[in-house]
Amino acid sequence: MVGTPFYSRQLRLCQSMRWKLWSGFYAVDSYLLEHDLEYFALRSAAGLIDVSPLCKYLVRGHDSAALLSHIMVRNIAKLGVGRVAYTCWCDDAGKVIGDGTVMRRDEHEFLVTTTDPCFSWLCRFLYGYSARVHDVTDDLAALALQGPYARDILVSVSGTAIGDMRYFAARDVLVAGRPIWVSRTGYTGDLGYELWIPRADALDVWDALLTAGQSYALRPAGLMALDMCRIEAGYILKHVEYHSALHALIEARKSSPYEIGLGWTVQLDRSPFVGQRALQLEARTRSPWRLAGLDIDWSETEALYRRHGLPPALSTEPWRTSIPVYRDRARQHQVGYATSGTWSPLLKKNIALATLRTNCAVPGTRLQIAMQVEHERHAVTATVHSPRFFDPARKTSVAI
């Protein structure tokens, strides 16, 4: 296992010694003893998250746009230069293999980023296309600067007016005298940017950001805080909300884009792409599963704890274990399962993301979720909600 390019800085800052392994890298789970302070920095000021373990591929060549349009469910050929698209890619059966972003650097160069390696999948389709795929995972460090003050910090550290940079735009910016790529993207559901930095410049950029960030209450933030934010924002995570069709042991573990909330990324009516036929078919029928949010009833939870004379003592840490969801309190008819969840300190709600039978996934539907209180199993009402619990206007707004 190895550290990311920021490891030396993180080692000094990580008071809690809580690390996690992410794609073979040491990643900080929480710098502080109290991870929720990092969450609050992300939501109230700004947080800096090391996302270097993301897999990054440069796709270059005359046919790179055509190649990516063939692989992705989204029509990448239509993506403008300096724009980023969030998309997923499927196998021939229309089952999702991975999800990530595609940034168009120029006419013939794209940066693909995703959580898991997909070099071989991208290369599989090269035949007949004039394009090459370069794995730049280790060459590019990556930071996510997220939160309501992310823009101010980036402006102050780059001296560049990026106020007009739109949601999912990308451009080159100088930070601490180093040219880096910046995209207005992120995984927190808030105003924020992702910074793609040549490895050699990583520490200079980190230091510049943290110094400038002092005036804006910036904190380095770990994966736990990030997880809380992405659940509030309703963003799915591979291996948690879905499994790659390439690695699923059984058919039942595979999902189509429509089943994991990515139906909107699928652009069906165009030149052929991997999985198109299957997806066309599915779009005409009804997918059996849907991604949904669950708002787990608080007064019922409180009442369960009260029975034991306890105050409601939910963990403040986000969780990602599968928890059954039922139609009935007796827990006889299971209609799906929650995949991850968190106490939302801002919304004062206990929320979860879930995969539900399509007919049960209508917002407002009252279901039952299993909950263990003091060694006893119970069911608590969980109301179906859009997965997007938190969606502030500043996420997409521009400041001129």
Added chain:
Amino acid sequence: MSFGHRYDVIVIGAGHNGLICAAYLAKAGRRVLVLERRHVLGGAAVSEELYPGFTFSVASYVVSLFRPHIIRDLDLARHGYHVIPMDCAFQPLPQGRGLARWSDPDRTRREVAHFSRHDAEVYPEFSLAMTRMGLLAKAVIDRAPPVLGSLRPSNVRAWARLGRAYRHLGPHLQHVAQKLFTMSAADFLDLWFESPILKGPLAASGIIGTFKGVRTPGTAYVLLHHYMGEIDGAFRSWGFSRGGTGGVSMACARAACAYGAEIRTEASVSKVLVQGGRARGVVLDNGDDFEAEVIVSNLDPRRTLEGLVGAPHLPSRLTEQLRRYKYDGSSGKVNLALDGVPTFACRPSVGDHMRGDIVIAPDVDYLERAYDEAKYGTWSSRPFINAVIPSLTDPSVAPPGKHILSCFVQYAPYHLNQGTWQEERDRFGDAVVDTLASYMPDLKDRILFRQVLTPWDMEQQFGLTEGNIFHGELSLEQLFFQRPVPGMAHYRTPIASLFLCGSGTHPGGGIMGASGELAAKTILGHPT
């Protein structure tokens, strides 16, 4: 009588309680008008730009007890309710590194052990006992209080519920509870701890907003306020409202408006019109009048009943009781704008110890001496100060790199023995700054702007009678079924259709929202 406008309900005053009351009533379909005297909303939970670029929580400065179910009921998060928890309570000391207590119990234990190994280990036991007591308190604050003497089934059930909560404590904790409700903060803490230094900030939380000393019986139970926080963990009960405590009020106001309430500022009510024992409407200072089925007052009991209604409409026994209801404001506030982060001599780095509560209460005797002066009508020359630097956590309140130091100060007795508060104001402000500067040597060089609020100023600005920050002392004889006075503890008044919803009603002061909510439910006839 002919009125200008008709509403179902008029709420007088847009403090957070008035706004919450209005929001619940509007949500239930009532046509609601809120009338606020000032140009800003929020009352004592207000944010104002007192100095260009600096937004101050002018009066209240931290949020703790706000009822989470109100956030959910009124969808306040969507309307901007945003409270950021604090991780630390820091007590700088003249010598040594000071004492910082953290959310993490082991980290706290190590800090306390510098002063007493015994106390370090007792501290979590104390916290546990207090958390259990806090549960009892929660059973009390989230409902309208039962009354003495009534055999109505709902009343009997309410008493029974409390009895069960009490019995649930078990014999040991029942004894602790009895002590908690009768002893002084200092004496109660003596039962647990030996270090006068650790006891300093703990005892200080027993006197906030009261005109009592840490050795005055009846101050211990106030310690509970620190253990009633909800899910966000033990210490997690205190936090900064983003954009100042006015942010809480503004979220409530937006919710009220979203449900259809109408809010008017610079609309000072001078009179509640009473006809045949019923409140019929209100008249403003400018002569405008408004009619409504129900009038709710967010003002304190004296201002409402003596000020707006008038003694002739009230039973004489009640006026007598209202006169006896104690205000006796004892707190001041000093708000500073700084051009950089000040440095603590005892812990010079800019660290997380500065991001929470900063308590100038070096030991128990210091606090009692501060009270000694106040008892005889002078302000404390070396006061207890509860300071926060919200700008280290919330960049929205000050320009980049600049900071706000907000200082809550005791004691500043409303009734001065000599002189007036206009004459004393600056000297009092100097004493506060001098006291702080003895811990932060570079403080004075950093001050860009200073506002000193004495109890007299609070009365003038916020309409807080005698400058009492809680609309009346939170002493036990003025609480629960006796708040504000016996026989009037259900948000009702002797005037039919006139209700109270401010901090002068159960469960009392603080940015809690419970009074506003429970008053609304009483008016709507919903179970409380």
